[in-house]
Amino acid sequence: MNLITEVAAGGVRGGTSILFAALGETIAERAGIIYLGIEGSMLTGALTAYAVTASTGSPWVGVVAGGVAGALLALVHAVVVLWRGANQLATGFVVLFLGLGLTSLFGAAYVGREISAFKPYAVPLLSDIPFVGPVLFNHDPLTYLSYLVAPAMWWLLYRTKVGLTVRGAGEKPEVLRAYGHSPVLVRYLAVVGGGLLAGVGGAQLSTAYTNAWFENMTMGRGFIAVALVIFAAWHPLRAVSGAYLFGAALALSPALQARGIGLNQFVLDALPYVVTLLALVVLGRRRANAAPDGLSQVFDMTPAR
């Protein structure tokens, strides 16, 4: 496999967990709640999926459990923010700490343990197409699932009544209230649903990508996902290309090293974060206007109470 194909394929495989998290964050932020602890949901999802796969032998059961775990952690965020009115950004960060602590407490037993992980499945015929085949059609089932989830999310947000309600909660909650809906309930569901997707993303990381569990294994992917949502202007389909771009930045370092190209490894490791920052710089001003109204209040002036 040549370098470009390898990095592109690695970008899709490695970007999938970020994509799930970014889609989850999109739905939460569309409803007007920023969930900075999405990284925590990824971690709890990754560990739970790994542990359940280890005990049941089925990674599919693991993924479902991982999604539930991610959703439960997001529920903590939703309760503290929506019920108690706490600062969203600070709470999200603390929830991440909670996820970090819980996963190290319960995860120690699973370090170094083998599981029957997801296997890559080459789609017949499609995987034989030059370049496109290896890049898109020779992956684990969860990556294929993400191909469906991203457009489904777009359809849900922009073509259904449910999506209108979610976006309404983020833009004009008072209108939603006037029509007899509860914006708070919508926000609860959006944050918990976002946590569920992030949990699935974490599950992809542990049961399909690294096939291992170790402490703090997400290494900032959740934060990249949060930044990615801004970069994608809160649009699910734009998040796809962004996620793969950052996945490719992650895949570049090992690919170059395997070819003996002597670059300082840590320069490459910093690349995804630098790329994310640069993307925000380039697109920041334009994207800020696309933010849901309810969200810009959080973003414009971070409340320090």
Place this chain on the structure above:
Amino acid sequence: MSDTSVLEPAAPAATPEPPAPAKPTIVERLKAVPWLGWVVAVAGAPVIFGAFVAVKGVNPFTMYADMLASLTTPAQAETVIIRAVVLVLAGLAVAVPARAGLLNVGGEGQIVIGAVCAAGVGLVTDQRLPGVVVLVLMLLAGAVGGALWAGLAAGLRLTVKVNEAISTLLLNFVALDLMLGLIYDPWKDASGFGQPSSRPLVDEARLPLFAPGSKLNVGLVIAVIAVVAVWWALKKTEWGFRLRVVGGNPEAARQAGMRVGLLLVSAMLVGGALAGLAGMVHMSGTEFKLRPGMTLNFGYIGFLVSWLAGHRPLRVAAAAVLLAAIAMAGDSLQINSGLPAASVNVLMAVVLLVVLGSNLRSRKVTA
């Protein structure tokens, strides 16, 4: 204000005459007690953490007994103070920008950069210049480095509207990779073995100790000065007043003719400088070199310290000691109960969630 306020039913229009003060209920009177939130958090959190630990098959009572016992040994108590010193600075680094309404989640990165800059200066000068000069230069380098790293986020915020919470978070990872890149290659200690690290600084370039045999260094003095200085600056100076106005209502501040952008940048620079100092103090007082994992999450815990303290300088000092004690107790957790040290993050997080969710503190600060 949190945007959930939009969801509250509209407040009734102001009545012509001021309403008679209602007799406060017991709950309201309890809520007026400022330290009650702390007590609830400090008492409630161990129960929740204990439950998790019990699930793990460890007796929570013996665990807490071990944790407390470990803290009472003089050596451990000393380490708590040494770590609290760094956490005080890291907490203030969050508190100052928070007064201006900025969320500095980048303490970790600023600490790393502070340590890197201080170490860089130390490596060049420690064998040529007198110790005092080296230490002063290192302090300056740490503070300037941290300030510039934070200033980067402030600049992005003002020029291209990138939220500082996001940018500081991402910069943490960049800072860490920068340090690792340096110690794995150009600054690598050739005579070191095992883990890559930079060359240890000579004795004169280390922060002086209070007493021989003790590990307590003059970083404690730096932290005390910082607390008093920040308290004074926020409470007694025009700058501190303006920061609070900007943090409370930036639009009002702008209309009052304040240069909001400049104030925001200054708050972030001061915060970054404090974090940079924390990095310098930790590097030159405890580690004497750069090594992977040296920051021990100080930046992130400092964030929790500041929120626990409601961004008030004197309370930051108290909160720093509390969280330093919890973090140190984590080490005993590993030794006595066989649980990973990082498990205490659960305890810290629950304390913070209770405080954030209790609303008790927030009302006081905005008043």
